[in-house]
Amino acid sequence: MSGSNSSVPGSDAKLEAASPLSFTVHTMPSPGLDDAARRTASGRLKMLLILAVCAAPVIASYMAYFFYRPEGRTNYGELVDPLRPLPAALPLSDLQGRAVEAKSLHGQWLLVVVAGGACDTGCEKRLWLQRQLREALGREKDRVDKVWLVDDAQALRPETLQAVSQGDPVTVLRVPREALAQWLSPAAGHTLEQHFYVVDPIGNWMLRAPGDPEPARLKRDIERLLRASAGWDRAGRP
Structure with missing residues (x-):
């Protein structure tokens, strides 16, 4: 109606009471230290893998020569x-x-x-x-x-x-x-x-x-x- 207040008395208080939504900010762990540790571990693993790949042919060749001796094969x-x-x-x-x-x-x-x-x-x-x-x-x-x-x-x-x-x-x-x-x-x-x-x-x-x-x-x-x-x-x- 003209000139009347469309608000229902007490409605503002009810809205406030019905709005329990709020935000709580928790402290997040710093990613810097964890990332650095992961990178260090990953780098070490890669280095060990590279060394293993490089050494494997040498080790395999000696294993084959020294230990794998088919019958009838002898070194002079x-x-x-x-x-x-x-x-x-x-x-x-x-x-x-x-x-x-x-x-x-x-x-x-x-x-x-x-x-x-x-x-x-x-x-x-x-x-x-x-x-x-x-x-x-x-x-x-x-x-x-x-x-x-x-x-x-x-x-x-x-x-x-x-x-x-x-x-x-x-x-x-x-x-x-x-x-x-x-x-x-x-x-x-x-x-x-x-x-x-x-x-x-x-x-x-x-x-x-x-x-x-x-x-x-x-x-x-x-x-x-x-x-x-x-x-x-x-x-x-x-």
């Missing part, structure tokens, strides 16, 4: 157990007397000969066989380096130095015999100079050939090692 050379890592402090030097870091030999399979600088007939035979073995590996030969460790202070004869410098040269390094004996060792009844020593790309001495070895059988050992490491080792140093 003597496996070194446990493996003997190349000492970081091994005092190596080149023929000019300059110090050479041991870690510079990492990254390739090494076929190692030990002999004095005078290089007698036996030394010459082993250096020749070292070259022939590497060449016989065909396209896999670039994964193997030839190394001659000279364990005395005698000068190399010019003709010997010329021979080991032809084609793919031999890496010739001097090392005191006493220091070398802390890493390599001969079989009972033999001298250090009578063997070939096989070193893996990580720097582990892991196989010793018999004195005066049969070339074909030693070659098969090397080929097996190269096949076992085909998934993680490539030609050339990193």
Whole structure:
């Protein structure tokens, strides 16, 4: 009706009483600390997974070579157990007397000969066989380096130095015999100079050939090692 108040007396009070809606603000946990912890844990997990993936081929290849031996399969050379890592402090030097870091030999399979600088007939035979073995590996030969460790202070004869410098040269390094004996060792009844020593790309001495070895059988050992490491080792140093 005109001029009348449309409000019902007491209606405002009833509305207020019927409106219990209210908001309560609770303290929320800070997301910063939890997120940081989650990121740290996730980063560590990813790093462990990466390390595991990188190490798996190496571990698998050694497991296959050392422990999985189908019937009838035997290695010719003597496996070194446990493996003997190349000492970081091994005092190596080149023929000019300059110090050479041991870690510079990492990254390739090494076929190692030990002999004095005078290089007698036996030394010459082993250096020749070292070259022939590497060449016989065909396209896999670039994964193997030839190394001659000279364990005395005698000068190399010019003709010997010329021979080991032809084609793919031999890496010739001097090392005191006493220091070398802390890493390599001969079989009972033999001298250090009578063997070939096989070193893996990580720097582990892991196989010793018999004195005066049969070339074909030693070659098969090397080929097996190269096949076992085909998934993680490539030609050339990193």
